Amino acid sequence: MFKSFLQLVYPRLCGACQIPLLASEDFICTGCRFDLPKPGLFIPTPNWITAKFDGLFDFTDANAFFLFAEGSRVQHLMHEVKYKGHADLGEFLGFWCGKELQKAHSFIFYDAMIPIPLVAKKLRERGYNQAACLTKGIQQATGLPSLEHVLIRKIQSKSLVGQNRAQRYESLSDAFGVENEELIKGKHILVVDDTLTTGATFLAAAEKLKAAGAREISFLALAALK
């Protein structure tokens, strides 16, 4: 009764399409749960996601949970997670993605996840790292550990919008550092971020992790731009 009254005054909205949620729904409406665009996990390679890394880095696999497009419900969802303070929505999406990942045979080959970090200043301003919210949700769903004190962000690059992959890569080459190397030595690390556009951020992080002793690197984005 009280919940439905609150829902009338302050309707909880679907994080993707913004329609009011039913009392039985959390974060995402049932319609969006079923038809947000998804490219599929572990699709045959080579594909448009692996093409972003092919020839640039020796990775094992690359996946995206949602398909990103300008002005789409997925863009709205990512915006809510990244800029509107909805860390809990990020964890929910991570949990959902984790449950789907777990169904794939290849999933069992990962040893740990590492979320793409923010620089300390940005983390203080935002209050949370959206990529770490995702790995927290995935960990809850699957038990795969998330290592948050290995990869550090030394430089938060200025907006990369409008730069091509080579330019982005250049601005990111010194963006990351590695601490506590012993935690990743000989391990297959799944690097996780919210969005995958050119792949430059993933590549810069992956090179540091590989150089620090990780055995294999795979990539996972919540949403990727085709």
Ligand SMILES: [Zn+2]
């Ligand atoms: Zn919806």
